[in-house]
Amino acid sequence: MSLDPATVRRIARLARIGIDESDLPALQGELNGILGWVEQLNEVDVEGVTPMVGTGHAALRTRDDVVTDGNCRDAVLSNAPDAVGPFYTVPKVVE
């Protein structure tokens, strides 16, 4: 599998990463390198092997349905660059 420049541009847009046209060839090369490396896995024959869903036999941990968190608005808003009163704000997004 190999990515063309248009696909690299599209992936960047989906991830909201702005890139220069001049960076495309380098990024294309790097991404294709990564894909090529992962593709080595295709050499392993897994015919008839049940997919492994995790290491060990750990089960997903769950919690009881009780309120143990929240009510920490100051902490929640502490990283907000432009909080107004109790709210985060962002540049207006209207469909």
Add this chain to the structure above:
Amino acid sequence: MSYTLEGKTGTWEIVVGLEVHAQVISHSKLFSGASASYGGEPNTHVSLVDAGFPGMLPVLNQECVAQAIRTGLGLRARINLESRFDRKNYFYADLPTGYQISQFTHPIVGEGTVEIELGDGTVRHIGITRLHMEQDAGKSMHDQDPTRSFIDLNRAGVALMEIVSEPDIRSPEEAGAYLRKLRQILRYLGTCDGNMEEGSMRADVNVSVRRAGEPFRTRCEIKNVNSIRYVMHAIEVEATRQIEVWEGGGEVDQETRLFDPSRNETRSLRSKEDAHDYRYFPDPDLLPLVVEQAWVDELERALPELPDDKRDRFIKQYGIPRYDASVLVAEQAIADYYEEVARGRDARLAANWVTGDLFGALNRTGRSIQDSPISAQALGGMLDLMADKTINGKIAKEVFEDMLETGDSAADIVERKGLKQVTDTGAIDAAVADVLARNADKVEEYRGGKDRLFGFFVGQVMKAMAGKANPAIVNEALKKVL
């Protein structure tokens, strides 16, 4: 009779599938310990997990899983003992992590079915494709400031169940019936309160049109419709639009649209070219969810009786018509009320009073069954007075109205107003004699063959006795004399 729309070039049928987002009833959120309750101060029901702070890890709420399984069982669906959580990636200001944790390739619930009943009595089965758990997003407010949107994350991370139907729906009426039935099942199960006005149940509507016998054509998705009536309107409006496009020689594009009820039209969300490219992948923070069959069985044993089962039982146990039974099981509280009235009494008569006079009174007074001015015991007490012939059906109506106004018991009202039915044959015979004497001409006519006048005499005697006479004895006495 199947539903079709007439275009300029012929008849079209519609194909509809619904994706319903139902908010799970739980104390805390799907993956955090913050409160899931509605209406807190902005950004107070938020943990650092919900706010997407670095390093925070999701921990699954066991009760939300139980609620999803209960719902799956209520939809007579397959429960997948192994399911998985995936990340659905998209950017929006009220989604702090940049992805929604959802279930994509391995949902917790698979195929099921919902039985719906239409106005003409037709019964149809609508297939359920799947049900999966996912997180709700926060809320954006666009009207607080000219240049900024305000974000409240109280809803972010609250558990939702997305319930996806097969494209089995063929008319707006069927869509309405499906949503009402789904809401009824959710409420019976106690897994979602089903309040569409508050947004705890909302629907995405997939609509396409086709000529009879054709395979499916391209569909459009109408997002976030928040009432059953709007869903029904939106389907009709969108189907009509698509027919115009096809008949005009155009192509319907697969796209997301919004329904605008004030203009009765749907509008394209043009910007969403990449909207369906969510780049799902398994959430590396969460192991696969494995549930034991024994736990599923335990949840199943604890389920309440579901509406269809209750309806069938009412028909059998109480001998009431299917229509009445359907009306009585619409809400659990109504069914409970009815059963209390019917217990040990004439169940058909009980059904008539509950669906007739009581519903009428609730409608008139704007009350619900929960705060009915006449309790089930009180209505039952009145039926007892009818059963032991203390009052007749006509007087019962008067007693009922009095109960409604005063809240007194039927027995007290009968005592206070002296409404006890007269069964004293002497008094009735006297009234009969009096009526006949005053209407000698009518008696003549009756004897000459005008049988219909019998009812007139009964009416006159009842009137003379202020409605309190036992009708059977009056009939008897009249027949004897005439």
